[in-house]
Amino acid sequence: MELTGRVVVVTGGASGLGEHLVRAFAREGAHVVVADLDTAPAEALAAALRQEGGGATGVRCDVTVEDDLLALVTAADALGGIDVLVNNAGGWGGAEQHYPEAPPEDWQAVLALNLHAPMRLLQLCLDGMRRRGWGSVVNVASSAGVGTTAYGSPPYAVAKAGLVRLTTALAGLQDEGVLVTCLVPGWIGLPRAHAELAALAPPERQASPELVPPEIIAAEAVRLVRDRVTAGTVVELLDGAHRRVVSPDGAGAAPG
Numbered sequence: 001m002e003l004t005g006r007v008v009v010v011t012g013g014a015s016g017l018g019e020h021l022v023r024a025f026a027r028e029g030a031h032v033v034v035a036d037l038d039t040a041p042a043e044a045l046a047a048a049l050r051q052e053g054g055g056a057t058g059v060r061c062d063v064t065v066e067d068d069l070l071a072l073v074t075a076a077d078a079l080g081g082i083d084v085l086v087n088n089a090g091g092w093g094g095a096e097q098h099y100p101e102a103p104p105e106d107w108q109a110v111l112a113l114n115l116h117a118p119m120r121l122l123q124l125c126l127d128g129m130r131r132r133g134w135g136s137v138v139n140v141a142s143s144a145g146v147g148t149t150a151y152g153s154p155p156y157a158v159a160k161a162g163l164v165r166l167t168t169a170l171a172g173l174q175d176e177g178v179l180v181t182c183l184v185p186g187w188i189g190l191p192r193a194h195a196e197l198a199a200l201a202p203p204e205r206q207a208s209p210e211l212v213p214p215e216i217i218a219a220e221a222v223r224l225v226r227d228r229v230t231a232g233t234v235v236e237l238l239d240g241a242h243r244r245v246v247s248p249d250g251a252g253a254a255p256g
């Protein structure tokens, strides 16, 4: 499926994995909306892509603020409406205290960013996607949201597990042309991760899974959308370039 001219919104698109996602969709000829809390880098990235001949718009948006989400959808409507939503903004902010010690407002903020915001933005995109009979949503979850080991930020793990289940629970939207899929990255090979890994003691470093190249995650996001991969598909990228695809139709079940 041709992505030329499709309007792709990437939340948290100004830096980190988001920047890789933005650049990957821009290379496909999409018009990418870089939606980020941080205005200057969002606009700078969009301007750089326009200079390279692509279509891109920077929009300041705190995904946890309803008015910002409404403004984002309005801005994208002016471009023709959101065809593809990449729910990428997320994180737990490196808080010192976590549930159950942290006060409710702290852990509710983690749920707001990582679960409520992607659910709400998806909801806001749905009318237009249904009308056009075409849409894709890619949720960016995390290895924190799968598996059974203890995790430092339970609200983050819960929210990311919720995103995985949201994806599978919404598979029925495929009947209306809207495909919701999910990426589950392990520790992403962004510059700060390389630095953190290098700072670990050798035994810890050896025990750590390989960093996942952000380019591979971004390429996978493009593949999910461009190839109209079955709704409800969850792709785990937990260790280096290894990939595990869990698909409702079993199509991508083999590791590859």
Ligand SMILES: NC(=O)c1ccc[n+]([C@@H]2O[C@H](COP(=O)([O-])OP(=O)(O)OC[C@H]3O[C@@H](n4cnc5c(N)ncnc54)[C@H](O)[C@@H]3O)[C@@H](O)[C@H]2O)c1
Pocket (backbone or CB within 6 Å): 011, 012, 013, 014, 015, 016, 017, 018, 035, 036, 037, 038, 061, 062, 063, 064, 087, 088, 089, 090, 091, 092, 113, 140, 141, 142, 143, 185, 186, 187, 188, 189, 190, 193
């Ligand atoms: N970094 C990792 O190793 C890792 C591993 C697994 C999953 N993830 C997930 O991947 C996604 C991207 O991670 P990252 O490490 O690139 O993120 P990051 O912390 O580097 O942030 C990326 C961007 O999100 C923006 N942002 C933060 N809060 C926002 C908000 N409320 N509204 C809009 N934009 C906001 C920031 O300004 C930044 O530009 C997240 O959902 C994260 O949970 C990351």
